[in-house]
Amino acid sequence: MNDALNAGAAPLRMDGVSRRYVSGEETLDVLRGADLTLHPGEIVALVAPSGTGKSTLLHLAGLLEHPDAGCVMVAGQDTGALTDARRTEIRRDRIGFVYQFHHLLAEFTARENVMLPQMIAGVARRAARTRADELLGLFGLGHRLDHLPGKLSGGEKQRVAIARALANRPHVLLADEPTGNLDVHTSDAVFDALLETVRAHGVAALIATHNMDLARRMDRIVTLRDGLVVPVAPAT
Numbered sequence: 470m471n472d473a474l475n476a477g478a479a480p481l482r483m484d485g486v487s488r489r490y491v492s493g494e495e496t497l498d499v500l501r502g503a504d505l506t507l508h509p510g511e512i513v514a515l516v517a518p519s520g521t522g523k524s525t526l527l528h529l530a531g532l533l534e535h536p537d538a539g540c541v542m543v544a545g546q547d548t549g550a551l552t553d554a555r556r557t558e559i560r561r562d563r564i565g566f567v568y569q570f571h572h573l574l575a576e577f578t579a580r581e582n583v584m585l586p587q588m589i590a591g592v593a594r595r596a597a598r599t600r601a602d603e604l605l606g607l608f609g610l611g612h613r614l615d616h617l618p619g620k621l622s623g624g625e626k627q628r629v630a631i632a633r634a635l636a637n638r639p640h641v642l643l644a645d646e647p648t649g650n651l652d653v654h655t656s657d658a659v660f661d662a663l664l665e666t667v668r669a670h671g672v673a674a675l676i677a678t679h680n681m682d683l684a685r686r687m688d689r690i691v692t693l694r695d696g697l698v699v700p701v702a703p704a705t
Protein backbone atom coordinates (compact mmCIF):
# COMPACT_ATOMS: atom_id res chain seq x y z
CA MET A 470 0.00 0.00 0.00
CA ASN A 471 2.79 2.41 0.91
CA ASP A 472 5.29 1.10 -1.62
CA ALA A 473 6.05 4.54 -3.08
CA LEU A 474 6.90 5.92 0.35
CA ASN A 475 10.58 5.98 1.13
CA ALA A 476 11.45 5.59 4.78
CA GLY A 477 14.89 7.21 4.23
CA ALA A 478 13.47 10.38 2.67
CA ALA A 479 12.45 13.48 4.60
CA PRO A 480 9.18 12.62 6.34
CA LEU A 481 7.75 15.93 5.12
CA ARG A 482 8.96 18.33 2.50
CA MET A 483 7.09 21.38 1.27
CA ASP A 484 8.57 23.06 -1.79
CA GLY A 485 7.44 26.47 -2.98
CA VAL A 486 4.00 26.10 -1.49
CA SER A 487 1.47 28.86 -2.14
CA ARG A 488 -2.07 29.30 -0.91
CA ARG A 489 -4.45 32.09 -1.84
CA TYR A 490 -7.87 32.68 -0.32
CA VAL A 491 -10.41 34.57 -2.36
CA SER A 492 -13.58 35.86 -0.74
CA GLY A 493 -15.66 38.18 -2.86
CA GLU A 494 -13.45 40.99 -4.12
CA GLU A 495 -10.73 40.21 -1.63
CA THR A 496 -7.66 38.10 -2.35
CA LEU A 497 -5.30 37.02 0.39
CA ASP A 498 -1.98 35.40 -0.46
CA VAL A 499 -1.31 33.62 2.80
CA LEU A 500 1.59 31.47 1.60
CA ARG A 501 3.81 32.65 -1.24
CA GLY A 502 6.24 29.89 -2.13
CA ALA A 503 6.98 28.56 1.35
CA ASP A 504 9.63 25.86 1.81
CA LEU A 505 9.88 23.58 4.82
CA THR A 506 11.60 20.23 5.31
CA LEU A 507 11.22 18.03 8.37
CA HIS A 508 14.12 15.60 8.71
CA PRO A 509 13.63 12.18 10.30
CA GLY A 510 12.99 12.57 14.01
CA GLU A 511 13.19 16.36 13.88
CA ILE A 512 10.82 18.42 16.01
CA VAL A 513 10.14 21.88 14.63
CA ALA A 514 8.24 24.67 16.38
CA LEU A 515 6.12 26.99 14.27
CA VAL A 516 5.71 30.27 16.13
CA ALA A 517 4.02 33.09 14.26
CA PRO A 518 1.49 35.85 14.94
CA SER A 519 -2.19 35.07 14.62
CA GLY A 520 -3.47 35.16 11.05
CA THR A 521 -0.12 34.64 9.33
CA GLY A 522 -0.96 31.17 8.05
CA LYS A 523 0.03 28.54 10.62
CA SER A 524 -3.17 26.54 10.30
CA THR A 525 -3.05 26.90 6.52
CA LEU A 526 0.48 25.47 6.47
CA LEU A 527 -0.53 22.59 8.77
CA HIS A 528 -3.60 21.82 6.63
CA LEU A 529 -1.44 21.66 3.51
CA ALA A 530 1.18 19.54 5.30
CA GLY A 531 -1.60 17.21 6.45
CA LEU A 532 -3.00 16.83 2.92
CA LEU A 533 -6.30 18.33 4.03
CA GLU A 534 -6.04 20.94 1.28
CA HIS A 535 -4.15 21.33 -1.98
CA PRO A 536 -1.64 24.15 -2.47
CA ASP A 537 -2.29 26.50 -5.40
CA ALA A 538 1.36 26.04 -6.38
CA GLY A 539 4.31 24.04 -5.13
CA CYS A 540 4.38 20.52 -3.80
CA VAL A 541 4.02 18.59 -0.57
CA MET A 542 6.07 15.41 -0.28
CA VAL A 543 5.46 12.82 2.40
CA ALA A 544 8.31 10.33 2.85
CA GLY A 545 9.61 11.22 -0.61
CA GLN A 546 6.32 10.92 -2.43
CA ASP A 547 4.88 13.94 -4.21
CA THR A 548 1.29 13.96 -3.09
CA GLY A 549 0.02 16.51 -5.61
CA ALA A 550 -0.79 14.08 -8.39
CA LEU A 551 -2.31 11.40 -6.19
CA THR A 552 -5.98 10.48 -6.12
CA ASP A 553 -8.03 11.68 -3.18
CA ALA A 554 -8.30 8.07 -2.01
CA ARG A 555 -4.52 7.68 -1.92
CA ARG A 556 -4.09 11.02 -0.14
CA THR A 557 -6.60 9.87 2.45
CA GLU A 558 -4.64 6.64 2.95
CA ILE A 559 -1.38 8.53 3.46
CA ARG A 560 -3.08 10.92 5.86
CA ARG A 561 -4.58 8.04 7.81
CA ASP A 562 -1.49 5.84 7.92
CA ARG A 563 1.42 8.27 7.91
CA ILE A 564 0.31 11.53 9.47
CA GLY A 565 -0.89 12.12 13.02
CA PHE A 566 -2.82 15.24 14.04
CA VAL A 567 -3.23 16.88 17.41
CA TYR A 568 -5.51 19.89 17.70
CA GLN A 569 -6.00 22.48 20.41
CA PHE A 570 -9.19 20.72 21.46
CA HIS A 571 -9.00 17.00 21.87
CA HIS A 572 -11.84 15.94 19.51
CA LEU A 573 -12.18 12.58 21.26
CA LEU A 574 -15.33 10.59 20.60
CA ALA A 575 -17.39 11.03 23.75
CA GLU A 576 -19.11 7.65 23.66
CA PHE A 577 -15.87 5.68 23.41
CA THR A 578 -13.37 5.00 26.19
CA ALA A 579 -9.80 6.30 26.16
CA ARG A 580 -8.61 2.91 24.95
CA GLU A 581 -11.25 2.72 22.22
CA ASN A 582 -10.40 6.21 21.01
CA VAL A 583 -6.81 5.07 20.48
CA MET A 584 -7.88 1.74 18.94
CA LEU A 585 -10.26 3.26 16.40
CA PRO A 586 -7.83 4.83 13.90
CA GLN A 587 -5.83 1.62 13.95
CA MET A 588 -8.86 -0.52 13.20
CA ILE A 589 -9.89 1.83 10.40
CA ALA A 590 -6.37 1.29 8.99
CA GLY A 591 -6.93 -2.48 9.10
CA VAL A 592 -5.13 -3.43 12.32
CA ALA A 593 -6.69 -6.43 14.09
CA ARG A 594 -8.67 -5.64 17.24
CA ARG A 595 -6.32 -7.42 19.63
CA ALA A 596 -3.19 -5.74 18.23
CA ALA A 597 -4.92 -2.35 18.26
CA ARG A 598 -5.85 -2.87 21.89
CA THR A 599 -2.29 -3.83 22.85
CA ARG A 600 -0.91 -0.75 21.09
CA ALA A 601 -3.53 1.51 22.68
CA ASP A 602 -2.73 0.21 26.17
CA GLU A 603 1.01 0.59 25.56
CA LEU A 604 0.68 4.19 24.32
CA LEU A 605 -1.73 5.22 27.05
CA GLY A 606 0.64 3.65 29.56
CA LEU A 607 3.47 5.79 28.20
CA PHE A 608 1.27 8.83 28.78
CA GLY A 609 0.63 7.80 32.37
CA LEU A 610 -2.96 6.77 31.69
CA GLY A 611 -2.69 3.07 32.39
CA HIS A 612 -5.32 3.53 35.11
CA ARG A 613 -7.72 5.43 32.83
CA LEU A 614 -8.07 3.00 29.93
CA ASP A 615 -11.78 2.36 30.38
CA HIS A 616 -12.76 5.93 31.20
CA LEU A 617 -14.98 7.91 28.87
CA PRO A 618 -13.56 11.33 27.89
CA GLY A 619 -16.19 13.01 30.06
CA LYS A 620 -14.56 11.43 33.12
CA LEU A 621 -11.04 12.63 32.24
CA SER A 622 -9.35 15.93 33.08
CA GLY A 623 -8.39 18.38 30.31
CA GLY A 624 -4.75 17.28 30.43
CA GLU A 625 -5.71 13.61 30.40
CA LYS A 626 -7.99 14.11 27.38
CA GLN A 627 -5.20 15.83 25.50
CA ARG A 628 -2.81 12.97 26.33
CA VAL A 629 -5.33 10.52 24.89
CA ALA A 630 -5.56 12.70 21.77
CA ILE A 631 -1.77 12.61 21.39
CA ALA A 632 -1.71 8.84 21.92
CA ARG A 633 -4.41 8.53 19.24
CA ALA A 634 -2.34 10.65 16.84
CA LEU A 635 0.64 8.32 17.32
CA ALA A 636 -1.37 5.10 17.17
CA ASN A 637 -0.68 4.30 13.52
CA ARG A 638 3.05 5.01 13.84
CA PRO A 639 2.99 8.12 11.66
CA HIS A 640 6.04 9.49 9.84
CA VAL A 641 4.89 12.97 10.75
CA LEU A 642 3.03 14.47 13.68
CA LEU A 643 1.29 17.79 13.06
CA ALA A 644 0.05 19.73 16.04
CA ASP A 645 -1.85 23.01 16.17
CA GLU A 646 -1.53 24.56 19.65
CA PRO A 647 -1.70 21.09 21.24
CA THR A 648 -1.72 22.43 24.78
CA GLY A 649 -3.27 25.82 24.04
CA ASN A 650 -6.41 25.26 26.09
CA LEU A 651 -4.66 23.92 29.21
CA ASP A 652 -3.38 25.77 32.25
CA VAL A 653 0.38 26.38 32.40
CA HIS A 654 1.18 23.53 34.77
CA THR A 655 -0.88 20.96 32.85
CA SER A 656 0.38 22.30 29.53
CA ASP A 657 4.00 21.75 30.63
CA ALA A 658 3.29 18.21 31.80
CA VAL A 659 1.42 17.27 28.61
CA PHE A 660 4.14 18.84 26.52
CA ASP A 661 6.82 16.85 28.37
CA ALA A 662 4.93 13.67 27.56
CA LEU A 663 4.44 14.72 23.94
CA LEU A 664 8.12 15.53 23.32
CA GLU A 665 9.35 12.44 25.16
CA THR A 666 7.09 10.10 23.21
CA VAL A 667 7.69 11.75 19.85
CA ARG A 668 11.46 11.56 20.41
CA ALA A 669 11.27 7.96 21.62
CA HIS A 670 9.32 6.97 18.48
CA GLY A 671 11.59 8.95 16.13
CA VAL A 672 8.59 10.79 14.68
CA ALA A 673 9.16 14.09 12.87
CA ALA A 674 6.87 16.78 14.21
CA LEU A 675 5.70 20.25 13.28
CA ILE A 676 4.13 21.93 16.27
CA ALA A 677 2.45 25.33 16.14
CA THR A 678 2.52 27.16 19.44
CA HIS A 679 2.41 30.69 20.78
CA ASN A 680 4.52 29.65 23.74
CA MET A 681 8.18 30.54 23.19
CA ASP A 682 9.29 28.57 26.27
CA LEU A 683 7.81 25.42 24.77
CA ALA A 684 9.19 26.28 21.33
CA ARG A 685 12.73 26.56 22.70
CA ARG A 686 12.57 22.93 23.78
CA MET A 687 12.23 21.79 20.18
CA ASP A 688 15.05 21.25 17.69
CA ARG A 689 14.38 24.31 15.58
CA ILE A 690 12.01 27.28 15.51
CA VAL A 691 10.52 28.72 12.35
CA THR A 692 8.06 31.51 11.74
CA LEU A 693 5.98 32.81 8.84
CA ARG A 694 6.90 36.12 7.28
CA ASP A 695 5.30 37.49 4.11
CA GLY A 696 4.06 34.04 3.25
CA LEU A 697 7.42 32.32 3.64
CA VAL A 698 8.78 29.99 6.32
CA VAL A 699 11.85 31.57 7.89
CA PRO A 700 14.10 30.44 10.75
CA VAL A 701 13.82 32.22 14.09
CA ALA A 702 16.85 31.03 16.02
CA PRO A 703 18.38 27.75 17.03
CA ALA A 704 16.62 26.36 20.07
CA THR A 705 18.87 26.27 23.11
Ligand SMILES: Nc1ncnc2c1ncn2[C@@H]1O[C@H](COP(=O)(O)OP(=O)(O)OP(=O)(O)O)[C@@H](O)[C@H]1O
Binds near residue numbers: 492
Ligand atom coordinates in the same frame (compact mmCIF):
# COMPACT_ATOMS: atom_id res chain seq x y z
N1 LIG B 1 -11.09 29.42 4.08
C1 LIG B 1 -10.64 30.68 4.15
N2 LIG B 1 -11.16 31.64 3.36
C2 LIG B 1 -10.71 32.92 3.42
N3 LIG B 1 -9.70 33.31 4.24
C3 LIG B 1 -9.15 32.39 5.05
C4 LIG B 1 -9.59 31.03 5.06
N4 LIG B 1 -8.86 30.35 5.96
C5 LIG B 1 -8.00 31.25 6.50
N5 LIG B 1 -8.18 32.46 5.96
C6 LIG B 1 -7.41 33.68 6.27
O1 LIG B 1 -6.04 33.40 6.02
C7 LIG B 1 -5.20 33.97 7.02
C8 LIG B 1 -4.37 32.86 7.68
O2 LIG B 1 -5.24 32.01 8.41
P1 LIG B 1 -4.70 30.84 9.34
O3 LIG B 1 -5.86 30.24 10.03
O4 LIG B 1 -3.82 29.94 8.54
O5 LIG B 1 -3.80 31.68 10.38
P2 LIG B 1 -3.12 31.25 11.75
O6 LIG B 1 -1.72 31.77 11.70
O7 LIG B 1 -3.30 29.79 11.97
O8 LIG B 1 -3.96 32.07 12.81
P3 LIG B 1 -4.30 31.73 14.38
O9 LIG B 1 -2.99 31.73 15.12
O10 LIG B 1 -5.18 32.88 14.76
O11 LIG B 1 -5.00 30.41 14.40
C9 LIG B 1 -6.13 34.69 7.99
O12 LIG B 1 -6.14 36.05 7.65
C10 LIG B 1 -7.47 34.05 7.74
O13 LIG B 1 -8.52 34.96 7.98
